[in-house]
Amino acid sequence: MNKKLANWGNYPVIEGDEETFVFADQLDRLIEKEQPYIARGNGRCYGDASLAERTISTLKFDKILSFNIADGVFECQSGITLDQILAVIVPEGWFLPVTPGTKFITIGGALGSDVHGKNHHVDGSISNHVIEFDLVLESGEMILCSADNYPDLFEATLGGMGLTGVISRVKFRLKKIETSYIKQKQVKAKNLQELITLFDTYKDYTYSVAWIDCLKKGDGFGRSILLLGEHATINDLDEGKKADPLKMPGNKQITFPINMPWWVLNKLTVKAFNFLYYGKNFKKEINNVVSYEPFFYPLDKILHWNRLYGKKGFVQYQFVLPLDAKDGLIEIMHRISDEGLGSFLAVLKVFGKQESMISFPKEGYTLALDFPVRNGLLEFLDELDKIVLKYNGRLYMSKDARMKPETLQSGYPELDRFKSIIKKYNPQGKIRSAQSDRLLLTGTK
Amino acid sequence: METVLILGATSDIGIATAKKFASSGYNIQLAARKPAELDAVKSDIEIRYKVDCTIHAFDALQFHSHAAFFERLNPKPDITISIFGTMYEEDDAFNEWDLTQMMIDVNYTGVVSILNIAAKYYTERKTGSIIGISSVAGDRGRASKLIYGSSKAALTAYLAGLRNKCFKDNVHVMTVKPGFVYTRMTEHLPLPKALTSTPNEVASLVYDAYVKRKNTIYVKWFWRYIMLIIKNIPEFQFKKMKL
Numbered sequence: 001m002n003k004k005l006a007n008w009g010n011y012p013v014i015e016g017d018e019e020t021f022v023f024a025d026q027l028d029r030l031i032e033k034e035q036p037y038i039a040r041g042n043g044r045c046y047g048d049a050s051l052a053e054r055t056i057s058t059l060k061f062d063k064i065l066s067f068n069i070a071d072g073v074f075e076c077q078s079g080i081t082l083d084q085i086l087a088v089i090v091p092e093g094w095f096l097p098v099t100p101g102t103k104f105i106t107i108g109g110a111l112g113s114d115v116h117g118k119n120h121h122v123d124g125s126i127s128n129h130v131i132e133f134d135l136v137l138e139s140g141e142m143i144l145c146s147a148d149n150y151p152d153l154f155e156a157t158l159g160g161m162g163l164t165g166v167i168s169r170v171k172f173r174l175k176k177i178e179t180s181y182i183k184q185k186q187v188k189a190k191n192l193q194e195l196i197t198l199f200d201t202y203k204d205y206t207y208s209v210a211w212i213d214c215l216k217k218g219d220g221f222g223r224s225i226l227l228l229g230e231h232a233t234i235n236d237l238d239e240g241k242k243a244d245p246l247k248m249p250g251n252k253q254i255t256f257p258i259n260m261p262w263w264v265l266n267k268l269t270v271k272a273f274n275f276l277y278y279g280k281n282f283k284k285e286i287n288n289v290v291s292y293e294p295f296f297y298p299l300d301k302i303l304h305w306n307r308l309y310g311k312k313g314f315v316q317y318q319f320v321l322p323l324d325a326k327d328g329l330i331e332i333m334h335r336i337s338d339e340g341l342g343s344f345l346a347v348l349k350v351f352g353k354q355e356s357m358i359s360f361p362k363e364g365y366t367l368a369l370d371f372p373v374r375n376g377l378l379e380f381l382d383e384l385d386k387i388v389l390k391y392n393g394r395l396y397m398s399k400d401a402r403m404k405p406e407t408l409q410s411g412y413p414e415l416d417r418f419k420s421i422i423k424k425y426n427p428q429g430k431i432r433s434a435q436s437d438r439l440l441l442t443g444t445k
Numbered sequence: 446m447e448t449v450l451i452l453g454a455t456s457d458i459g460i461a462t463a464k465k466f467a468s469s470g471y472n473i474q475l476a477a478r479k480p481a482e483l484d485a486v487k488s489d490i491e492i493r494y495k496v497d498c499t500i501h502a503f504d505a506l507q508f509h510s511h512a513a514f515f516e517r518l519n520p521k522p523d524i525t526i527s528i529f530g531t532m533y534e535e536d537d538a539f540n541e542w543d544l545t546q547m548m549i550d551v552n553y554t555g556v557v558s559i560l561n562i563a564a565k566y567y568t569e570r571k572t573g574s575i576i577g578i579s580s581v582a583g584d585r586g587r588a589s590k591l592i593y594g595s596s597k598a599a600l601t602a603y604l605a606g607l608r609n610k611c612f613k614d615n616v617h618v619m620t621v622k623p624g625f626v627y628t629r630m631t632e633h634l635p636l637p638k639a640l641t642s643t644p645n646e647v648a649s650l651v652y653d654a655y656v657k658r659k660n661t662i663y664v665k666w667f668w669r670y671i672m673l674i675i676k677n678i679p680e681f682q683f684k685k686m687k688l
Contacts, residue, residue, distance in 0.1 A: 020629060022457065023482045060457070063489035077485060088493055 005055065008306050009046040010313030011373050011401055014434060016053050020060045024142075027166065030056050031140050038433035039166040041106030042081055045113060046316040047401025048434035049161050056166060058108050064088065065169065072174035073131065078108030078167045083300075091246050094174040095231065095292070097129035101347075103297050108167040113398040114159030114359035118207035118229070118296070121352035125361050126172070127158035134169040138430040142168065156421040159359030161397050163422050163436050179245040181232040182207070182295040186286045192222025192330065199350050202228050207295075212346040214333050214369065222333065224348070232289050241289070249293035255303040309372045315401050317381060318368035320351060320361065321393040328391030329365050332384055339380055341371055358418045360396040368399065378402055397435065405440045446496070448472040450522035452503060452559060453529025455482055457628040458578065461648035462526060467494040469652065474522055476503035476514075477529075505529050505555030506547075515562045524574040524655070525563040527556050530597075532630055538592045545592050552596035557603055564607055568614035575611075576619045576655060577604045581663065584622070584672040587688045608660060619654060620661040623647055624668040640668075 006013040018040065021027040030037070033054075040055035058079030065075040072094045074085065082096060083103040089095065100115040109115075111133060116125040123129075132146035135157055143165075145154040157164045187202070189195035195210055202208060207229035216223050234245055241247070299305050306314070321328045347368045354361045371377055385407045388395065394411025395403050409415055419441060422431075432442040449466045453459045454475035463473050467490045475483045480502045490498040503514055515521075531551045538544040560575055567573030582590040583597030601620060608618035625631065625641040642650075647664050654662040663669040678686070 020632060022460065022629065023455070025482075026629070063485035064492045065485060065488050067492050084493075 005040075005043075005051050006313070007043045007045050007047060007050060009315055009401060010306060010309070010311070011315060012048055012051070012434070013313070014048070014051050014053070016051060016055055018055050018057045020057045022060045024168065027056070027061070027136060027168065028140050031136060031138065031166070034430075036430045036432050038431060038436075039078075039108065039112070039162045041079065041109035041112075042104055044102055044105045044109065045398040046314075047399060048438065049113075049398060049400070050109070051434040052432065058106060058166070058168075061168065062106075067092075069094075072176060073171065074174055075169065075171040076107060077169055078111075078133075079106050081106050082110070087248065089174055090177070090180050090248055090292075093177055093246060095177045097173060097175045098123055098126045099296055101297065102300055104300060107170050107172075111158055111167055111170060112160060112162045114356070114361070115398075116349075116351070116361045118209045118227075118349065120354075120361055121203065121208070121350055122206050123175075124352065124354055125159075125356075125359055127356065127359060129173045130158065131171045131173060133157070133167050133171065135165040136168050137165045138426040138428055152421050153425060155357045156418055159356060159397075160418065160422075161358075161435065161441075162433065163431055163441060164425060165431060175231075177231045177246075178234050179232045179237055179241070180247055180249070180292055181237060181241060181245070181289050182229040182292050183232045183236050184286075184288055184290050184295055185228040187226045187228070188284050189222070189224045189226055191220055192224070192333070195222060195224045195226060195348070196326065198226050202226065203350070206230050208349070210348040212333075212348050212367075214336050214346040215340065217337060221337070222330075227295075229295055236289055238289075247291075249291040253301055253303050309370070312373040314370050314372045315377065315381065316368060316370050316399040317384065318360075318366060318396040318399045319384075319388045319393050320364050320366040320396075321388065321391045322362075322364040323350075325364065325391035325393065328387060328393065329367065331391075332367070332387050335384060335387065336369065341374075341377060341380060357414045358412060360394070360398070362394075364393070366396075368396075397439075400435065403439070405438070408439050408441075446470060446472055447523040448474060448520055449524045449526060450474040450476060450518065450563075452476050452505075452525070452527045454486065455479060456528055456530075457630075457644040458623075458626065458647050459528045460486055461644035462528060462651055463490060463498075464494070465645075465648035465652045466524075467496050467498065470494075470496065471524075472497040474499050474501055474518060476501040478502070478504050503559075505551050505559070508554065508558040511559045512562055515559070515566065521566060522563075523572075524576065525560070525567075526576040526578075526651075527560060528578045529555070530578065530580075532593050535589060535591050535593065548592045549596050549599075552593070553599045553603070556600055560603075560607065564611055564616065564618075567616040568611055571615050574617040574619070574655065575604075575607065576621060576651065578621045578623065579604060581622045581624045581668050581672050585676050585683075587683075589688060605661075617655075617658050619651075619659055621647075621651055621654070621664060622661065622668065622672075623664040624671070626664075640665075640671075 002015050004013050005016040019030050035054045037054040037056050038052040040050040040057050061077045061079040063077045067074050069092045081104055098117045100117055110126050114125045114127045134142050135145050136142050143150055187198055189198050205228040210224045210226045212224040349366050351361045351363055351366055353363045389410050429443050436442040449471045451459050451463045455477040467473050473490055480500045483500045487498045487500055533544045579601045580597040582594040583601040586594055604620040611618055625636045626647055627641055627643050642664055650664050
């Protein structure tokens, strides 16, 4: 049955089918059908990556297959979401090796986007921790992929936006923890220059990310809060917490009830939001121990927070620039500030080194911003793209809903190799998404 | 620790119900026609909920195998939940006897066959619970659910009779009547969102009702009133309607 499909940004919205499977042979039958398809997880990428007229939802293929509590190896079907994995592993003293800012993504989607987290500079992206996975090609053939077995498919699938096949099973390594708490440090930076220095000062911290008020001009341009964290050890906990060091956080959630009209998000509300966030941290530095939940997933508490951006939806813009391109970072932030198109979630992070075929992360600064969809936005983002490319940067496909094929091509030097691997393993071109069609990744229909 | 037998464990509601009871500490016995498919469900339940979970081959249509099937279960389940069922296009079934018979045999004869055996065991033991998944479609015969509805009507009557028969022996029999449910069986249908439940909702409501020892529940509750209205339409009127 056709229904309206959209990802987290609610832009674009398309009419499409969402077919499910619980058992492997049901997946085979879905793949045998003639119509093109793309695998779809929990729809938490932002743009059009997992959208198509026909999508194959992995959400019911969500079983845990094995969990070795001694060595922290976890094996599951691809449709399980990270929150379900956390519920099982945290009480046993393990944590996700890498997690993005939401726990409501599937592990299959995590591999397809090769997600990164606040620890990228230390632990790399999720692909660094994957032992092997099964991939079902358009022919129905299932291939076990690892660094040694079909290494080209292995590499092209990690960050490959589902275009190599349907990931059906994943085996990966977890991270050992003593407690479910995070020793957190929040440091105030009065401008961008200070923030960049602070990133360097604290580069040994496992987790780091900064929230920037990107509308502030003048001396305070780039004022921000740097958020740092380490997994707390038993000794970091107070007596109360020590009694149950691996306690799971409660799951009280608030649902954002309605789509806001677009004008609510004008300049003023953005400024107010930034002021509140900034004003909360009245001291230069705050140190405390918090549960992993507010540290990693502050927005997961508010279900459907994307409704804040109204019916027209929003676009998230995330790019990475090399470390020597600080000027580019400043230029882009100035452009955003001048334009005043509003973005109250500006997140800056320093990536460590990463060599990969199609994954987004590479060494440098990555900035992510939200823009509510309105007239003139797409033209404005095209201008930003030019600056990103001028400084040898690139954009994150999982956030993308609008970039041009040339922008992708310029940002990803190995793109042609990626395309040729897609073609080699899926010669009929049945696996395709709205995004892959837009970005000319999967040939003509 | 008590054990629950799930008959029809590969269905969406079967898996959801198994997980719900497992999350409340019950050991689980999964029974289905294609048991090989259940390996992943078993590992999932054992790892998530730290209970025992076993897999058993069960074919609803092999009536004469049912006694041996139940005999082999060790331990015997404290609760037997019958979830299996099948639905074909009514027009196809009307034109093809094999499909009609299949629906009757799976949805009614097969359930009666296995639940007779479970009921006999429970009445002798003077304790136990039987839960049968019927359907609101069994509340009144209508054209669009001709065979499916009548097979579920028979099942509803059987479960009511069984409840009556087993009551004196302290055996609890519960009838569950779901309305629309989002499952693989209904994926291609445009279901009204407000009236449709998810398999997880069905499982939760079944569990809560079991704990309260309910007789008959509708999932969700308002279906009781929808069906009350439908049941009360006079037949001379009803027969002219397209339902």
